[in-house]
Amino acid sequence: MIQELKEGYGNQFEQELINEIVQVGTFKEVPEGFKLMEVGQYVKGMPLLVSGAIKVLRDDNNGDELLLYYLEKGDTCSMTLTCCMGDAKSEIRAIAETDAKLIMVPIQKMEEWTAKYKSWRNFVFESYHNRLNELLHTLDSIAFDRMDMRLIGYLKEKARINKEDTIHNTHQEIAYELHSSRVVISRLLKKLEQMGKIELHRNYIKILDL
Structure with missing residues (x-):
């Protein structure tokens, strides 16, 4: 100790x-x-x-x-x-x-x-x-921040804390922690994927360029 x-x-x-x-x-x-x-x-x-x-x-x-x-x-x-x-x-x-x-x-x-x-x-x-x-x-x-900015900040901090660019959380878990709904979070994550910022996989999210 x-x-x-x-x-x-x-x-x-x-x-x-x-x-x-x-x-x-x-x-x-x-x-x-x-x-x-x-x-x-x-x-x-x-x-x-x-x-x-x-x-x-x-x-x-x-x-x-x-x-x-x-x-x-x-x-x-x-x-x-x-x-x-x-x-x-x-x-x-x-x-x-x-x-x-x-x-x-x-x-x-x-x-x-x-x-x-x-x-x-x-x-x-x-x-x-x-x-x-x-x-x-x-x-x-x-x-004061839009939900998309809060989501990006959340993903960045999550990656920093865990020291990896892979987030092992479901959309529902993210929604709970950001006090939002799964539908909203899923839509914003999809938008980030379309922008080339992240990759969405079945059981994880990979950060590319946030």
Whole structure:
């Protein structure tokens, strides 16, 4: 665990803090598609991501999903932090976008470390700042961008996160994450294919020139 911590957080945390995390943290390896957090669950620990990627989604009143942001190596989830501090139920769903490794930190340590370690305080505040910016970007995209531009941005980010030019998602799954309909997404994907931007296959989408 200590090697993963140093690689992911060694430039942010003091050695003493890393040692404490090793003592109390729980190391987890999860496969792609694994559900780490469900809406309505109480949050028992805070995740520190050391490899892979996790997507964070939110449900609307109709039960439809909206992709909020991705967590990558060196990140944590500010919404998890909020739930931990307030002993509240989760308002998000977190699913492993790729195979991932993470360290779960007990919530009891969060307040103690905030007072004890400057690097931890900075990390928490920076996490809030980064996630807020990502949420504002998502909000701006929904409010101001056309769906075709949102779809292109989604495909680009998906490819970057997965480090490949092949997207293994159905049209329905993409529609859920963009809070749209399968018919609309299928039509826009077909249009992108006709423009030579992507190739549509039975079980995947290949990015050519986005």
